[in-house]
Amino acid sequence: xxxxxYAVLEVGVGATPAQVKRAYQRLARRYxxxxxLWDRDARSLFEEIVEAYRVLSDPSARGVYDRQxxxxxxxSERSNxxxxxxxxRGDDAHVAVELSFVQAAxxxxxxxxxxxxxxxxxxxxxxxxxxxPASRCEHCAGVGTVWRREGTxxxxxxxxxxxxxxxxxxxxxxxxxxxxxxxxxxxPVAIPAGVDSGAQIRVAQEGHAGPWGGPRGDLVVIARVHExxxxxxxxxxxxxxxxxxxxxxxxxxxxxxxxxxxxxxLVVPPGTQSGQVxxxxxxxxxxxxxxxRGDLFVTAHVEIPRGIDARTQxxxxxxxxxxxxxxxxx
Numbered sequence: 038x039x040x041x042x043y044a045v046l047e048v049g050v051g052a053t054p055a056q057v058k059r060a061y062q063r064l065a066r067r068y069x070x071x072x073x074l075w076d077r078d079a080r081s082l083f084e085e086i087v088e089a090y091r092v093l094s095d096p097s098a099r100g101v102y103d104r105q106x107x108x109x110x111x112x113s114e115r116s117n118x119x120x121x122x123x124x125x126r127g128d129d130a131h132v133a134v135e136l137s138f139v140q141a142a143x144x145x146x147x148x149x150x151x152x153x154x155x156x157x158x159x160x161x162x163x164x165x166x167x168x169x170p171a172s173r174c175e176h177c178a179g180v181g182t183v184w185r186r187e188g189t190x191x192x193x194x195x196x197x198x199x200x201x202x203x204x205x206x207x208x209x210x211x212x213x214x215x216x217x218x219x220x221x222x223x224x225p226v227a228i229p230a231g232v233d234s235g236a237q238i239r240v241a242q243e244g245h246a247g248p249w250g251g252p253r254g255d256l257v258v259i260a261r262v263h264e265x266x267x268x269x270x271x272x273x274x275x276x277x278x279x280x281x282x283x284x285x286x287x288x289x290x291x292x293x294x295x296x297x298x299x300x301x302x303l304v305v306p307p308g309t310q311s312g313q314v315x316x317x318x319x320x321x322x323x324x325x326x327x328x329x330r331g332d333l334f335v336t337a338h339v340e341i342p343r344g345i346d347a348r349t350q351x352x353x354x355x356x357x358x359x360x361x362x363x364x365x366x367x
Contacts, residue, residue: 042089127247138265144230157212164216165205174198231323273331311339
């Protein structure tokens with residue numbers, strides 16, 4: 038717990054930098070560990086003096102300290118019938134939503150059920166029994182601000198009172214002094230087209246309510262997209278397979294293939310090889326990061342007929358004599 042830094046150095050709030058320095062030098066000599074070798078209280082007090090001087094001797098840090106609840110600032114007593122403004126922001130709530138591949142591709146409107154904390158109606162979010170007087174927060178000594186040192190000295194809102202400087206003297210019996218109670222809510226969420234598994238949709242101010250009347254956090258919806266039996270997704274592009282006959286591969290053809298919008302016609306050029314990949318531009322998934330869509334890549338698989346009759350075998354023998362053998366050197 039940090040005391041008022043002006044009181045630590047025994048100076049007034051309007052003290053000049055020279056007065057602050059002289060006060061620090063005087064107190065540092067008096068409580069220096071080199072002089073008070075066996076006095077543990079003197080050592081902790083010396084560290085507090087050093088910390089106070091570090092803040093008040095730096096114009097920027099001193100300005101922050103004064104603005105954010107430094108010396109002697111007290112919030113006026115508040116009625117427990119209403120929530121104290123400026124409380125800490127609530128935490129984000131996270132929930133997963135299951136989507137079919139088609140829903141993820143086209144986008145969807147979903148009603149998401151979320152378990153979250155909301156402001157207690159009995160105490161108005163204050164956490165105190167109605168008409169009970171407030172008491173000074175002992176964690177921050179009523180200042181509402183605590184200071185921590187991680188390389189540089191920074192001011193934080195007091196976690197015990199939310200920066201108010203006061204605590205309830207009698208907890209609310211319904212929320213046990215938390216000012217919050219659990220609730221189950223249904224939140225409509227717009228799922229953008231083209232989301233993938235793991236994508237997060239953030240809905241502002243639909244998360245947990247903040248303590249002491251603070252604003253709500255956000256609702257973070259995590260998408261879980263089911264796989265499709267035909268489509269394979271790679272980024273914004275889709276991959277699908279098409280089975281064609283030997284005649285279609287040799288002569289070329291127009292074959293139907295499945296797309297997100299239904300069946301489409303794919304032009305198979307003459308001489309298409311098995312495993313060759315053909316592309317339908319703009320038939321993939323909508324791009325989340327910008328306009329346009331990905332492409333649909335179609336892998337052609339040439340089906341070799343089985344169980345053919347004698348006449349068909351003779352036709353293939355004749356084709357074998359007529360067609361040049363590929364990849365054979367003379």
